[in-house]
Amino acid sequence: MAVGVSAISTEATHEPAVWGLVGNTPLVPLVSGSVPGEGRLLLKAEWANPSGSVKDRAAREILRAGLRSGALRGRRLLDASSGNTAVGYALLGAAAGIGVTVCVPSNASPERRGLLAAYGAELVETDPLEGSDGAIRRARELAERWPERYWYADQYSHAANPRAHYLTTGPEIWQATSGAVTHLVAGVGTSGTLIGTGRYLKERRRDIYTIAVEPDGPFHGLEGLKHMETAIVPPVYDAALIDATVHVSTEDAEVRVRELAREEGLYAGWSTGAAVSAARRLLASGARGPRGEEPVVVVIGPDGGQRYLSEVGRLLRDPAH
Amino acid sequence: MSTSVTILIPSALRPSVAGLVEVSVEAKTVGEALGVLTSTHQRVKGHLYGEDGRLRSFVNIYLNDRDIRELEREATPLAAGDEIAIVPSMAGG
Numbered sequence: 001m002a003v004g005v006s007a008i009s010t011e012a013t014h015e016p017a018v019w020g021l022v023g024n025t026p027l028v029p030l031v032s033g034s035v036p037g038e039g040r041l042l043l044k045a046e047w048a049n050p051s052g053s054v055k056d057r058a059a060r061e062i063l064r065a066g067l068r069s070g071a072l073r074g075r076r077l078l079d080a081s082s083g084n085t086a087v088g089y090a091l092l093g094a095a096a097g098i099g100v101t102v103c104v105p106s107n108a109s110p111e112r113r114g115l116l117a118a119y120g121a122e123l124v125e126t127d128p129l130e131g132s133d134g135a136i137r138r139a140r141e142l143a144e145r146w147p148e149r150y151w152y153a154d155q156y157s158h159a160a161n162p163r164a165h166y167l168t169t170g171p172e173i174w175q176a177t178s179g180a181v182t183h184l185v186a187g188v189g190t191s192g193t194l195i196g197t198g199r200y201l202k203e204r205r206r207d208i209y210t211i212a213v214e215p216d217g218p219f220h221g222l223e224g225l226k227h228m229e230t231a232i233v234p235p236v237y238d239a240a241l242i243d244a245t246v247h248v249s250t251e252d253a254e255v256r257v258r259e260l261a262r263e264e265g266l267y268a269g270w271s272t273g274a275a276v277s278a279a280r281r282l283l284a285s286g287a288r289g290p291r292g293e294e295p296v297v298v299v300i301g302p303d304g305g306q307r308y309l310s311e312v313g314r315l316l317r318d319p320a321h
Numbered sequence: 322m323s324t325s326v327t328i329l330i331p332s333a334l335r336p337s338v339a340g341l342v343e344v345s346v347e348a349k350t351v352g353e354a355l356g357v358l359t360s361t362h363q364r365v366k367g368h369l370y371g372e373d374g375r376l377r378s379f380v381n382i383y384l385n386d387r388d389i390r391e392l393e394r395e396a397t398p399l400a401a402g403d404e405i406a407i408v409p410s411m412a413g414g
């Protein structure tokens with residue numbers, strides 16, 4: 001009997017095998033009990049990516065761009081991140097022999113800092129009171145000071161960030177729904193996910209709705225998301241591609257994270273809870289597709305709850321409502 | 322006896338305290354210090370506390386770099402020169 005060995009082919013690309021594991025994540029239908037109103041809610045489980053978050057997609061495409069342009073020749077990749085992009089770079093960089101230096105606020109979860117250490121990335125901790133903007137300023141300083149040592153990739157500005165989603169997330173959703181998707185709901189940090197995926201889907205079907213999910217204020221517990229009104233708006237953000245923005249409170253997102261864990265067996269991160277909360281609100285309000293059809297709402301779930309185990313207490317408090 | 326301590330304000334809350342980076346208050350405990358802060362700068366209150374009057378789940382308060390959950394929470398006593406930091410989750414990408 002022949003023994004089949006299935007391995008990931010890297011011959012065509014010369015890329016490390018783990019780079020080939022990025023993407024092709026499952027689209028999980030949420031059970032009807034947790035879906036109000038008519039229509040379907042499908043959750044894109046991005047924690048299935050090799051480093052555990054959606055940011056592997058952007059990290060891989062940015063690394064490819066740096067290799068192609070020669071920017072990474074003899075230099076380390078440098079970027080600022082609230083954590084997930086940093087872990088993605090660290091894993092993919094390790095596999096390709098690319099040095100990775102990341103500026104991360106020191107209040108990044110211990111889980112993330114542990115992962116960065118495991119993959120051997122250089123971690124530059126920045127002032128937690130200055131948040132992600134402080135990490136960005138630090139990365140800029142390092143890049144200016146040692147241009148021969150670092151290539152500052154800048155995920156907030158790099159076109160490869162949304163392009164990664166245009167090339168992968170968008171087509172995956174289109175295929176998995178056989179073109180039936182009516183709404184795309186995604187939280188925005190750099191906004192690369194929503195912009196790239198939305199751009200692809202709108203090219204396939206112009207009237208698809210794209211919905212951005214943001215925290216309800218500048219002070220929030222939805223790691224990875226930005227309140228655009230009070231933040232530096234990322235250059236990759238393209239307001240023309242966003243049909244609506246929904247603001248979600250941290251408490252509402254926590255209720256949804258708990259519900260996903262307890263009722264669906266899906267333990268997701270806070271930003272997933274926020275996106276699901278926004279999508280549920282949409283369905284509960286009786287939203288229909290652009291042509292009056294039953295809505296098929298695709299929600300991006302950027303990462304899993306294991307990345308926040310140190311904060312599991314947030315799920316266990318008696319809800320105030 | 323009340324003692325003078327400094328509260329470090331994260332960038333996301335500075336617009337609610339007239340742009341201040343730190344605020345000095347007189348208090349005996351961490352909870353009292355936050356109470357002084359929120360009564361002087363009322364817009365901060367809704368950010369820090371939920372409707373039930375408790376600190377919101379994601380709000381981390383550090384006293385000289387130690388999470389007050391590992392100390393005596395809001396009852397943690399203060400000494401002169403202590404620094405209290407309000408540290409939220411991170412925004413970003």
Ligand SMILES: Cc1ncc(COP(=O)(O)O)c(C=O)c1O
Nearest residue numbers: 084189190191193224271302414
């Ligand atoms: C947990 C989490 N959710 C959402 C996002 C937002 O994704 P994007 O940067 O593509 O907008 C991020 C970005 O880092 C994230 O880490």
